[in-house]
Amino acid sequence: MSETDQPDNSDYEYRKSRFSTMQEHWAVNRIHDLMVDYIPTDQELNDLRFAIMLYISKALYFDYTDDEIEFMKRVDANRETRDNVTPNGGVVPKKEYQLEYNMVLRSWSKIIQSIIKGRPELMTRFRYTPNIRIKFGLELEDNVDRSLNTSYPHSDAWVEGPWSMNCYTPLLGDVKNNNLIFWTPKSAETFSDKFLATAATYEEMQWVLDYYDFNEDLSPKKGRIHISDFSLIHATHREDNCGTRISIDTTVIVGDHDVHGDRMSEYLDELKIMGEEIVISTNRSIKQDSYDENKTTFSHYTTGSLQLHECNK
Secondary structure (H helix, E strand, O other), X not given: OOOOOOOOOOOHHHHHHHHHHHHHHOOOEEEEOOEXXXXXXXXXXXXXXXXXXXXXXXXXXXXXXXXXXXHHHHHHXXXXXXXXXXOOOEEOOOHXXXXXXXXXXXXXXXXXXXXXXXXXXXXXXXXXXOEEXXXXXXXXXXXOOOOOOOOOOEOOHHHHOOOOEEEEEEEEEOOOOEEEEEEEEOOOOOOOHHHHOOOXXXXXXXXXXXXXXXXXXXXXXXXXXXXXXXXXXXXXEEOOOOOOEEEEEEEEEEOOOOOOHHHHHHEEOOOOOEOOOEEEEEXXXXXXOOOOOOOOOOOOOOOOOEEEEEOOO
């Protein structure tokens, strides 16, 4: 079996070995058996910050500012502007600001390119629909009782299949007090495939926490890209009176593994520089009353609305 082949059964040691291979060949730092991070260059970080701030200002209909404190004040002032924001804080691409969306994707895909350049073939699928999220200091009311509320401890395996990895970057705002927290398996011996089963709700899988410990050492750093295995459990955590946080999250696939059928349309077989090699357009408009609901429990809010256009070289 090669270093990225899928074993017959979920294997904790195999999961660790993927991160060892990533550590060896990619520009990442090992911070746990099942987590690495990447520190972007100042240019990469500035480009991503600018693109996301411009994108959000268009989606929330306010004037752009490059001052982070003032920008976050404007985000909070437009909390009730929900035309283009999902209950979980995802900022939905619309055609009136699809140029800005492509700028975000361009900056993001260039960062991924920097991460994997030592051995790009390890990443066997590239997801081109990262979530740009606004996590308000006070949770949006229509997210509180959602079955897939990310304030529940959860694994994305429960809705996306067991073999992917989370990729998360807290970028702007009160990351110190509004961030992800993580639980790690108590032992390799007690780890089970059943912990990563597909589920329609996060609540029905809370029994898994009996086999996990909260890990206070895994605290994502502002401006860093964190890649963690789906076998880790995580949740959005807000300290009392915290401020708003803006982050970007997506998935990374290492090895020959499938994703949930409802999510396949979000992936390319290899990394492309979005906004350069491929440009994305959307058929959704701000003239619609609001974002569209997901087509299925497991689909993404962009499913069926995006078109990819290859650019001639």
